[in-house]
Amino acid sequence: MIPEFIRVVQEVEPTAFLMENVRGLTVGDRRSYLEAVVDQLEDLGFVVNWRVLNAIDFGVPQKRLRLFVVGLRHTRFTFPNPTHGPAGGLPYVAVRDVLPPHQIGEANPSQVFYAKNPDLRPSPYDGHLFNGGGRPIDRDLPCRTILASAGGNKTHFFDDNGLVPDYHHHLMTGGKPKVGTLPGGRRLTVMESAIIQTFPKDMVFEGPKSSQYRQVGDAVPPLLGEVLGRAVIEQLTGEQPQSDMALQRPRQRSLF
16 A cells, blocks of 8 residues: 555645554565655655654553654654653553453454463463463553454453463463363453554444454554644644643543
């Protein structure tokens, strides 16, 4: 879709543009493609700057590294400084800050099975102790990246019975892998996934459940998009938007 994005920028001739993509474009052989894209955008009369940002640094309760490319006419865009974490001063927003302890939204029927050959890491919330790409969620921390391929066993899950740390210890001390399903293992619903992405709780997603998970997982977290959009406006006009102080302290959307 990048060539189409460039085509639209060329035809619309905006004052500024903001593009998001995967961070993989910045490394290895793909880096040369990113540089070629920047050259094409600069040929259209923009001063282009790019950076990989982590959504948790801006108040999103999710670790999400993504590439952002911004172009302005006549001046170089300055990316906003983090507001959360060690570099920002405010504590990271954890899952428990935005979701209640009980399920909200329509249940995900995908079960959580013990992995036949678990991949152990120092933390019980890392590695692969269970089948699929979904990982257990520590409510006291930001969530892992919400995947566009979620819906089945690639959906992160809650350990409602608190069994994951003990099972991790069991494996680390030489115990054999268990078989069957994790009691109390509950996959994120579409609504819970969307709230972790910072969509408002009344946001509607259409289509089959797999499509709804993909819509959520493919999206830029709205809160992060707002922070960058407001930074663009401020640098174009020299004035900070008055309706919200999002650049100083992003809102935290919660169901509480």
